[in-house]
Amino acid sequence: MTNIAFIGLGNMGGPMAANLVAAGHRVTGFDLSPASCDQGRADGLAIAGSAGEAVRDAEVIVTMLPAGKHVLAVWGDILTAARGDALFIDCSTIDVDSARKAHELARQQGVLSLDAPVSGGVGGAKGATLTFMAGGSKEAFDKAEPFLSQMGKKVVHCGEAGAGQAAKICNNMILGISMIGVAEAFVLGEKLGLSHQALFDVASTSSGQCWSVTTYCPVPGPVPASPANNGYKPGFAAALMLKDLKLAQEAALASGAATPLGAEAAQLYDLFNKAGHAGADFSGIINFLRGESPQG
Ligand code: NAD
Numbered sequence: 001m002t003n004i005a006f007i008g009l010g011n012m013g014g015p016m017a018a019n020l021v022a023a024g025h026r027v028t029g030f031d032l033s034p035a036s037c038d039q040g041r042a043d044g045l046a047i048a049g050s051a052g053e054a055v056r057d058a059e060v061i062v063t064m065l066p067a068g069k070h071v072l073a074v075w076g077d078i079l080t081a082a083r084g085d086a087l088f089i090d091c092s093t094i095d096v097d098s099a100r101k102a103h104e105l106a107r108q109q110g111v112l113s114l115d116a117p118v119s120g121g122v123g124g125a126k127g128a129t130l131t132f133m134a135g136g137s138k139e140a141f142d143k144a145e146p147f148l149s150q151m152g153k154k155v156v157h158c159g160e161a162g163a164g165q166a167a168k169i170c171n172n173m174i175l176g177i178s179m180i181g182v183a184e185a186f187v188l189g190e191k192l193g194l195s196h197q198a199l200f201d202v203a204s205t206s207s208g209q210c211w212s213v214t215t216y217c218p219v220p221g222p223v224p225a226s227p228a229n230n231g232y233k234p235g236f237a238a239a240l241m242l243k244d245l246k247l248a249q250e251a252a253l254a255s256g257a258a259t260p261l262g263a264e265a266a267q268l269y270d271l272f273n274k275a276g277h278a279g280a281d282f283s284g285i286i287n288f289l290r291g292e293s294p295q296g
Contacts, residue, residue, distance in 0.1 A: 001025055004147070005058035005082075007051050007074055008092070009036040012118070013064030015125040016091070016151045018043035020062075023150040030054040052081035059083065060147055063090045067243075068098025075102050079109045087143050088113040091132070093240075095247050096162045096169070097254065103136065103161035112140040115161065116148060117168040121236050129153045133171075135163030169251055172244035175212065176265040176282070182212040183286035186219050196221050218283040232284035239278035242269040 002025050006017040009031040020027050021044040029045040030053070031037050037047045048054035055061050055078045065071050071090050079088070088106050090099070090113075099115040106113035114136035124130040130152035134141050141157045148155045158167040185208065189199040200222035204214045217223040227235040245266035252259040272280075272288050 002060055002147070003028070003058050005029070005048075005051075005055040005061045005078075006040075006045070006064070007031070007054060007062070007078070008064035008070075009033075009040045009045075010064065010066075011122050012091075012125045013062075014039055014043070015122070016062070016064060016130075017045055019125075019128045019151050020147065021045060025147075028054045028058065051078050054078075055082045055086070057083070058086055060087050060089065060144070062147075063088075063092060065090075065092045065094075067092070068094035068101075071102055072098055072105070075105050079105055079111070082109075082111065084110060086111050087140060089116050089144050089147070090114070091116050091118055093117045093168055093244060093247070094165060096165045096251050099135065099165040100162045112137065112143060113161075114140045114144045115164040116144065116155075117164050118152065119168065119171065120152070121234075124152070132156065133158050133164040133167040135159055135161055135165065135167075165247075166251070169244055169248040172241070173248040173259065173262045173265070176241055176245050176269060177261045178210045179212040179216070179218065179283055180265055180268060180285060180289075182208075182210065183218045183283070183289055186286060187289050212283075216283055218286040227281035227283055228286075232281045232287070234279070235281035235283070237278065238269060238272050238280055238282045238284065241282040242266065242273050242278075245269055 004020055004025045004027045006027055006029045009017055009029050017027050017029055027045045028048050029040040030048045030051045041047055051074055063071055063074055071092055071094055103113050114134050116132045116134040118130040118132055120130040128151055131154040132148045132152050134157050145155050158164050196219045217226050218228050220228045248262050249266050272285050
């Protein structure tokens with residue numbers, strides 16, 4: 001049993017912390033939202049009055065927060081309150097620059113740190129089937145890996161500080177672009193009189209094959225578990241896809257990488273969000289391309 005502090009008990013952090021409790025750890029949580037704290041108590045966490053109080057005896061400290069500014073503010077607060085041998089793990093999706101700054105804060109304090117964003121959504125957080133993409137030293141990774149494995153099914157060490165965030169935004173840029181490509185192909189197929197099933201049967205076994213076809217097909221029917229069969233309820237909300245595409249664009253600008261299709265995908269998801277569909281699943285963009293509401 002390990003003393004773990006968990007800061008940020010929202011849609012993702014709440015169930016992740018609950019899985020650490022289920023694995024037998026003593027978990028002390030903190031969140032600014034009283035409702036999230038209440039849910040944490042119900043899941044078996046001890047709830048502290050502040051982030052500083054939560055980390056005081058912790059050997060491992062996990063943060064799961066909205067954006068880079070929150071992570072830097074919270075790490076800035078708790079690094080001095082934590083034990084000198086504590087391991088800091090940030091699982092939020094944040095910009096690479098902030099992730100590197102957070103590592104630097106930890107280094108100045110002499111503690112190990114890891115950026116370890118996740119893929120798999122709320123379902124993966126609840127079912128402990130997340131994929132973790134980790135950046136940091138081998139020593140930090142080796143120490144964190146057993147705990148990450150209790151919250152997920154796959155843990156990949158991507159490289160040094162910030163490499164986890166880099167892998168996350170590159171992966172999600174592929175996803176945003178590929179979903180738009182698949183959606184356009186299904187809309188074109190409709191205009192040409194092709195059935196959804198026929199296009200799926202071909203594309204899922206041909207060179208058009210990708211996750212957006214085989215696992216998350218944006219039309220109802222071929223993949224029964226995809227959000228298209230459930231009124232495009234998320235799933236993975238369009239607002240989060242836009243967040244990740246914008247992070248990818250920031251990183252592309254800062255590093256000088258040419259990502260014209262990533263830029264186009266960010267623009268399209270921005271329009272989709274501004275049209276009022278931020279809460280819809282990101283695959284609902286197919287209906288937007290048809291000029292319809294995300295529910296079809
Ligand atoms: P959320 O908004 O549900 O949870 C964030 C929590 O952080 C909230 O409960 C909020 O009260 C808390 N918080 C904010 N500032 C705080 C502070 N200073 N101290 C303590 N608590 C604070 O968001 P979420 O869906 O759980 O996402 C968390 C992170 O995971 C984000 O970076 C998101 O991009 C990433 N992510 C989300 C999903 C998803 O499907 N929801 C999937 C992959 C990654």
